[in-house]
Amino acid sequence: MTTKELTEQGNTQKERENLLEVKNLKTYYPIHGGFFKRVVGNVKAVDDISFTIKKGETMGLVGESGCGKSTTGRTILRLIKPTGGQIIFDGEDITRISGTKLRKARQDFQMVFQDPYASLNPMQMVGDIISEPIKNFERRDKKELVEYVKSLLVRVGLPEAAYYKYAHEFSGGQRQRIGIARALALNPKLIIADEPVSALDVSVQSQVLNLLKDLQEEFGLTYLFIAHDLSVVKHMSDTIGVMYLGNLVEVASNKDLYSEPLHPYTQALISAIPEPDPKLRKERIVLQGDVPSPANPPTGCPFHTRCPMAQEICSQEKPPLKEVRPGHHVACVLY
Amino acid sequence: MTTNTAYGAVKRPEKSSSPWAIARRKFLRNKLAMISTVFLGIVILLSLLAPVLAPYLSPIPDITKVNIGKMSIPPNDEYLLGTDKSGRDVMTRLLYGGRISLLVGASATAIVVILGTIVGSVAGFFGGAVDSLLMRFTDFVLNFPFLVFVIVLNTILYGIVDGLWVLILVIGLLSWGGVARIVRSKVLSERENEYVLAAISIGTPPAKIIIKHLLPNVLSTIIVQATLLFASLIVAETGLSYLGFGVPEETPSWGNMLAFANEPDVLQGKPWMWMPPALAVTFTILSINFIGEGLKDALNPKSQR
Numbered sequence A: 001m002t003t004k005e006l007t008e009q010g011n012t013q014k015e016r017e018n019l020l021e022v023k024n025l026k027t028y029y030p031i032h033g034g035f036f037k038r039v040v041g042n043v044k045a046v047d048d049i050s051f052t053i054k055k056g057e058t059m060g061l062v063g064e065s066g067c068g069k070s071t072t073g074r075t076i077l078r079l080i081k082p083t084g085g086q087i088i089f090d091g092e093d094i095t096r097i098s099g100t101k102l103r104k105a106r107q108d109f110q111m112v113f114q115d116p117y118a119s120l121n122p123m124q125m126v127g128d129i130i131s132e133p134i135k136n137f138e139r140r141d142k143k144e145l146v147e148y149v150k151s152l153l154v155r156v157g158l159p160e161a162a163y164y165k166y167a168h169e170f171s172g173g174q175r176q177r178i179g180i181a182r183a184l185a186l187n188p189k190l191i192i193a194d195e196p197v198s199a200l201d202v203s204v205q206s207q208v209l210n211l212l213k214d215l216q217e218e219f220g221l222t223y224l225f226i227a228h229d230l231s232v233v234k235h236m237s238d239t240i241g242v243m244y245l246g247n248l249v250e251v252a253s254n255k256d257l258y259s260e261p262l263h264p265y266t267q268a269l270i271s272a273i274p275e276p277d278p279k280l281r282k283e284r285i286v287l288q289g290d291v292p293s294p295a296n297p298p299t300g301c302p303f304h305t306r307c308p309m310a311q312e313i314c315s316q317e318k319p320p321l322k323e324v325r326p327g328h329h330v331a332c333v334l335y
Numbered sequence B: 001m002t003t004n005t006a007y008g009a010v011k012r013p014e015k016s017s018s019p020w021a022i023a024r025r026k027f028l029r030n031k032l033a034m035i036s037t038v039f040l041g042i043v044i045l046l047s048l049l050a051p052v053l054a055p056y057l058s059p060i061p062d063i064t065k066v067n068i069g070k071m072s073i074p075p076n077d078e079y080l081l082g083t084d085k086s087g088r089d090v091m092t093r094l095l096y097g098g099r100i101s102l103l104v105g106a107s108a109t110a111i112v113v114i115l116g117t118i119v120g121s122v123a124g125f126f127g128g129a130v131d132s133l134l135m136r137f138t139d140f141v142l143n144f145p146f147l148v149f150v151i152v153l154n155t156i157l158y159g160i161v162d163g164l165w166v167l168i169l170v171i172g173l174l175s176w177g178g179v180a181r182i183v184r185s186k187v188l189s190e191r192e193n194e195y196v197l198a199a200i201s202i203g204t205p206p207a208k209i210i211i212k213h214l215l216p217n218v219l220s221t222i223i224v225q226a227t228l229l230f231a232s233l234i235v236a237e238t239g240l241s242y243l244g245f246g247v248p249e250e251t252p253s254w255g256n257m258l259a260f261a262n263e264p265d266v267l268q269g270k271p272w273m274w275m276p277p278a279l280a281v282t283f284t285i286l287s288i289n290f291i292g293e294g295l296k297d298a299l300n301p302k303s304q305r
């Protein structure tokens, strides 16, 4: 622990190590059809995305419902089989590991799930839910374990008595805290938070977000923070990636993305954020049409069917994500 | 945020809020189910105690011996339920018969539930090729001709296992398909819940996920299925014995007693020979069904407390 803190302090902000590198990641869900349930096509939920997250930082991932955010998170954590590409976690390629090796590796990366109701087993006592990850990897003295789990409960803002209760006795926000305690139990390096507050009342959203921020500082966590709402991500992230139809269309620092969005899709998303100050208010860009199906994505730029700036070439060639300014990546022919 | 909690002071609460405890409280409040439970309990107790009780209830507590002088006596003070056409006491045979019928029903149910649960949960959890293979096997077993299996197993096990257990094995080994299918489909839908994904991500091994996460959540379905099966397998025993394929003739069971009474003059003129086993089967099955309904209601989290 102390050496970790030292090295973290020793690194200046700029030259922090990468904790996670995702290279050309693809995840396709096969579509079965016909008489013999043959594979007749693919839902290209994640179609060739690359990004890195530095130790101790938070990357936000935003995009509309169905654009492949959960699939990205789950694939990185090896909960879904990747179709192609590479996942490098803490210097180790985890794309193809399996069995016990994968199970062991899981100690270092955890997930906070989207649905606070479905993500907790209704038949398990809260104390057992949070102890389970520890029991999976070590034998600990029972009393000591109970104390540890209770201290985790207190840390996430729940009373110790929650240990003996069941999930159905808690509100959405409290359940999400239980889920956070479970993810924290093994002292992971990376936590992927998959829309951790989108199912919660607005009044409790910021409490849970602040808890996640406090925990990040205290435990030196790295986050991949998924949301469909840019305002939530702004509050949380160092860098932000914008996803559209299984593709990453823009990646930039928090500041750059909001002050100078480059991709037409990002510009539309940002123009849709309500701006209380009328002087700063810009004209809202309203996108035409619907998101195409990931089972049958358009050729060329995935956004060309709705892009207000689309040109002829856009439907022919898929523009790669490239660094057009220092630290600012965008996939669009305009740059 | 962490101020108002005192360390170590919190103990386990008295009244558990576990889903099982809630279900138990709901069940205890269901009158019909409780009456049925008591009734079934008495039937089981009487059957178990048959060797102890029979001598007090009948002058001839023997179940197999033929008594030429005492054939077809209607119920009276001495023979409470009369005697059958071989001169055996109906009360005695009814008590002993209950043992066999309940034993066949319970053992076959146990085999069916265990096999069906294992096959169904493994197929549902792993999916893919494992699933197709297991489900094809299930279909094969479901379509297997029953009588062929009885004859084959009887031949193989002749002299090794007694006839009663052959019957139990046959029923058990051929009837688990339905349970396997129900458990599979329940596991398939349960598996979609994020808590299963969460279990994988915290490093819980597959076997433990099935046992600790999926089975507790499909157990209510299994319990309800088991009660229905128990009832229907008692009927199956009765039916098979009645047709002559069931429990060996010399062993009394409710089915055998009915089979033995299957003659026009008995059916019309000597109701004491068949009414007792018929009523015993009917009420036992009714009570099991009411218990099943009660369990279904108690275990359904959506129903009112």
Ligand SMILES: Nc1ncnc2c1ncn2[C@@H]1O[C@H](COP(=O)(O)OP(=O)(O)OP(=O)(O)O)[C@@H](O)[C@H]1O
Binding pocket: A029, A043, A045, A063, A064, A065, A066, A067, A068, A069, A070, A071, A072, A228, A294
């Ligand atoms: N198990 C699956 N089988 C087939 N298709 C799937 C499966 N899971 C997701 N998809 C499809 O993949 C695409 C991406 O889904 P994903 O859940 O990753 O999106 P998302 O960005 O997380 O959306 P949301 O904001 O609704 O959570 C969607 O079109 C979805 O319908």
Ligand code: SF4
Binding pocket: A263, A264, A265, A301, A302, A303, A304, A305, A307, A308, A309, A310, A311, A314, A319, A331, A332, A333, A334
């Ligand atoms: S590549 Fe063309 S269609 Fe795609 S975002 Fe840029 S301008 Fe629009």
Ligand SMILES: [Mg+2]
Binding pocket: A069, A070, A071, A114, A194, A195
């Ligand atoms: Mg999602």
